[in-house]
Amino acid sequence: MKDWPWLKLIGRTLAFAAVVCLFLVGIELMVVAVQQKGEASVHAIFQMINNPFVALFVGILATAVVQSSSTITSITVALTAAGALTYAQAVPVIIGANIGTTLTCFLVTLGHVMRKKEFRRAVSGSALHMLFNILTALVLFPLEFFGHVLSGAAHWLAQQMAGITGGWAFQGLNHWVVHPLAEQLMRWVGGSLLVALGLAFLLMIAFIRLLSLMFKGFLERQVIYRVGHLLTGTPWRALLSGLFLTILVQSSSLTTSLIVTAVASNRIPLGRAFWLIVGANIGTTLTALLASLGHGEAALTIALTHVLFNLCGMCLLAPWKPIREGIVRMVSRLGRLHVQHRMLGFVAVLLLFFVLPFLLIYTTRETPARPPAAVSKPQERALQ
Numbered sequence: 173m174k175d176w177p178w179l180k181l182i183g184r185t186l187a188f189a190a191v192v193c194l195f196l197v198g199i200e201l202m203v204v205a206v207q208q209k210g211e212a213s214v215h216a217i218f219q220m221i222n223n224p225f226v227a228l229f230v231g232i233l234a235t236a237v238v239q240s241s242s243t244i245t246s247i248t249v250a251l252t253a254a255g256a257l258t259y260a261q262a263v264p265v266i267i268g269a270n271i272g273t274t275l276t277c278f279l280v281t282l283g284h285v286m287r288k289k290e291f292r293r294a295v296s297g298s299a300l301h302m303l304f305n306i307l308t309a310l311v312l313f314p315l316e317f318f319g320h321v322l323s324g325a326a327h328w329l330a331q332q333m334a335g336i337t338g339g340w341a342f343q344g345l346n347h348w349v350v351h352p353l354a355e356q357l358m359r360w361v362g363g364s365l366l367v368a369l370g371l372a373f374l375l376m377i378a379f380i381r382l383l384s385l386m387f388k389g390f391l392e393r394q395v396i397y398r399v400g401h402l403l404t405g406t407p408w409r410a411l412l413s414g415l416f417l418t419i420l421v422q423s424s425s426l427t428t429s430l431i432v433t434a435v436a437s438n439r440i441p442l443g444r445a446f447w448l449i450v451g452a453n454i455g456t457t458l459t460a461l462l463a464s465l466g467h468g469e470a471a472l473t474i475a476l477t478h479v480l481f482n483l484c485g486m487c488l489l490a491p492w493k494p495i496r497e498g499i500v501r502m503v504s505r506l507g508r509l510h511v512q513h514r515m516l517g518f519v520a521v522l523l524l525f526f527v528l529p530f531l532l533i534y535t536t537r538e539t540p541a542r543p544p545a546a547v548s549k550p551q552e553r554a555l556q
Contacts, residue, residue, distance in 0.1 A: 198375030231268020241273035253467035296507030297435035308485030414451025
């Protein structure tokens with residue numbers, strides 16, 4: 173009987189390894205499919221996002237529909253690794269995904285709509301996540317657009333980390349397990365690009381959902397039932413809690429949804445929820461990093477851009493007390509305003525996450541692709 177706990181631990185470890193392998197096979201399948209069968213087709217599909225503003229809204233809309241920023245960022249990394257996306261196209265999609273993921277928190281507030289006080293607090297909690305990510309994007313998107321600040325720094329880091337991330341253990345796993353499985357799946361689907369991409373997408377979704385199920389009970393106990401530890405701890409302890417909990421489940425949407433629920437039930441004040449959300453934003457970047465392993469410098473650069481976006485957001489907004497308190501006061505007012513005029517919030521969310529992105533994408537669908545000369549020299553050198 174004493175051996176049962178060890179057997180249970182071994183079983184969970186093997187299950188976790190199998191789920192991670194499932195994700196890696198999905199990423200590799202997407203790369204193989206694009207490189208072998210559909211690079212020209214995928215390039216044609218993504219011509220419209222040569223406009224960085226369109227790319228930003230593609231990231232918002234795709235994440236709002238899929239309800240998983242981890243999935244969208246992983247797909248972006250895979251397409252960059254396959255050569256279907258350039259840095260100029262991929263980085264705005266990553267930034268858009270960080271905005272699109274905040275829709276999940278707003279949907280959680282609907283569960284409290286019949287209880288006025290809870291609904292007000294829930295709206296404030298969801299607005300906290302939304303406002304934080306939007307403010308970060310408002311600062312960093314222009315810097316990236318005009319100076320390639322994020323992608324330039326990420327490319328430099330990718331060059332420094334090239335020898336570290338290409339370790340023998342992962343290379344062996346990719347060579348002997350992941351790549352052969354991806355090629356076998358490609359043969360099973362008859363070499364069809366659309367079927368292969370659809371299967372790769374399903375494998376990535378399965379990874380995120382299975383990992384969430386594996387750790388969901390633990391996450392709920394930690395955030396909801398043992399929240400007293402977070403209330404009495406330091407802000408940095410709350411940040412690390414949000415970071416590690418998100419790493420466990422590979423879903424910032426799940427973590428932030430539970431945070432909003434805790435705020436609505438008055439278990440966590442908005443000031444502490446701020447730090448938990450910052451940690452969750454950083455924790456969710458691990459999925460893209462995992463997707464980039466073994467796929468070259470370009471893929472690693474996009475994954476590191478995701479990391480830098482959230483780290484810069486933390487450095488720009490979190491350390492400064494007037495900014496933190498200003499954001500908390502603003503979302504508190506938004507919560508009260510939304511209770512008084514409930515349709516106003518719904519209309520704003522509908523416009524931001526669906527109507528505006530769809531209209532921008534639709535109206536620019538016929539826009540011709542930029543000529544190669546329009547790509548900046550640093551990007552051309554980075555992609556070589």
